[in-house]
Amino acid sequence: xxKLSSTAVVPQxxxxxxxxxxxxxxxxxxxxxxxxxxxxxxxLFLVACFLFFLRSIPSFANTNPNISFEKKQKLEIGDCVAxxxxxxxxxxQLLLAMNEIPVNSRKYEVVRSxxxxxxxxxxxxxxxxxxxxxxxxxxxxxxxxxxxxxAAVERNRSxxxxxxxxxxxxxxxxxxxxxxxxxxxxxxSAEMAEKLAAELFWLxxxxxxxxxxxxxxxxxxxxxxxxxxxxxxxxxxxxxxxQISALLFKEAAARDEKxxxxxxxxxxxxxxxxCRASNGADKPVLRNAERAELEKVLEKMxxxxxxxxxxxxxxxxxxxxxxxxxxxxxxxxxxxxxxxHSSRKLLLLNCDDSQTKSLTx
Numbered sequence: 001x002x003k004l005s006s007t008a009v010v011p012q013x014x015x016x017x018x019x020x021x022x023x024x025x026x027x028x029x030x031x032x033x034x035x036x037x038x039x040x041x042x043x044l045f046l047v048a049c050f051l052f053f054l055r056s057i058p059s060f061a062n063t064n065p066n067i068s069f070e071k072k073q074k075l076e077i078g079d080c081v082a083x084x085x086x087x088x089x090x091x092x093q094l095l096l097a098m099n100e101i102p103v104n105s106r107k108y109e110v111v112r113s114x115x116x117x118x119x120x121x122x123x124x125x126x127x128x129x130x131x132x133x134x135x136x137x138x139x140x141x142x143x144x145x146x147x148x149x150x151a152a153v154e155r156n157r158s159x160x161x162x163x164x165x166x167x168x169x170x171x172x173x174x175x176x177x178x179x180x181x182x183x184x185x186x187x188x189s190a191e192m193a194e195k196l197a198a199e200l201f202w203l204x205x206x207x208x209x210x211x212x213x214x215x216x217x218x219x220x221x222x223x224x225x226x227x228x229x230x231x232x233x234x235x236x237x238x239x240x241x242x243q244i245s246a247l248l249f250k251e252a253a254a255r256d257e258k259x260x261x262x263x264x265x266x267x268x269x270x271x272x273x274x275c276r277a278s279n280g281a282d283k284p285v286l287r288n289a290e291r292a293e294l295e296k297v298l299e300k301m302x303x304x305x306x307x308x309x310x311x312x313x314x315x316x317x318x319x320x321x322x323x324x325x326x327x328x329x330x331x332x333x334x335x336x337x338x339x340x341h342s343s344r345k346l347l348l349l350n351c352d353d354s355q356t357k358s359l360t361x
Contacts, residue, residue, distance in 0.1 A: 099199065208251055
């Protein structure tokens with residue numbers, strides 16, 4: 001295995017050098033071809049030829065797929081501390097399989113139901129050890145699924161078009177990273193993102209129900225890149241992420257003042273999506289009562305912030321609320337007006353203080 005690893009370094013290094021050279025050349029060609037459709041087509045043809053050339057090179061780094069798969073599985077299982085026990089490893093492997101199996105496969109429901117059953121049986125034992133095992137397994141699965149969701153949304157991104165340089169880099173990385181296999185289609189990437197978002201919501205519900213959702217709240221608050229990508233995502237994908245946000249916003253609002261920074265980050269990250277997300281094609285994502293409840297939750301969280309932080313959050317809300325013509329939710333006008341009144345009082349108080357000091361002097 002050591003000899004195999006050393007022989008894999010040279011071709012891999014060569015591929016990386018070639019990719020870097022072509023990426024640099026593509027950036028130059030992009031500038032030259034910006035005013036010529038013929039040159040642009042020629043540039044795209046050269047990029048396609050380059051990607052085909054990469055696919056034709058044999059990969060020495062993955063000579064034995066079975067060994068690579070086993071190592072990957074062991075690494076992923078080792079990332080979860082709860083796999084110290086057999087039951088922990090069983091649940092972890094079921095959750096891994098749930099991530100991988102297509103949702104339209106009959107095996108998907110079998111695997112998901114079995115995982116849910118084992119987790120619920122652990123919970124029913126009223127054992128601190130089994131409760132801790134559930135917490136670790138679900139936290140690890142949430143962390144893994146969140147990372148995979150962000151990668152899938154990035155691949156399926158439908159927002160502002162990136163530069164030619166980034167497009168080539170992404171394409172080349174996919175070719176190298178997939179072991180020279182077929183490239184994932186846009187439709188497959190979109191379906192995978194929707195599936196992962198639904199699974200993440202399922203995990204968040206489980207963690208909330210069992211009383212250990214803190215890590216999910218924190219990780220969702222810090223997922224600012226995913227939140228930005230979600231604004232430009234397909235409506236069906238946005239629906240799941242709005243549901244996750246609604247659940248975790250409620251959980252965050254119930255936390256004490258030690259969570260103020262996390263609450264602020266969650267508001268800044270996910271308020272734009274709430275303002276711009278589709279309300280659902282077939283049925284509303286949230287019922288009217290749920291939407292009203294979430295507005296109260298948002299107002300409560302904003303009211304706990306410092307004056308400047310409230311201004312930052314409400315300015316962000318106002319921008320997205322007023323520039324999105326397809327949605328009039330969340331309606332935080334009352335919260336905004338209250339902040340304006342508070343800001344006016346603070347200004348008058350400061351003016352009175354300064355006048356008093358000047359008279360005293």
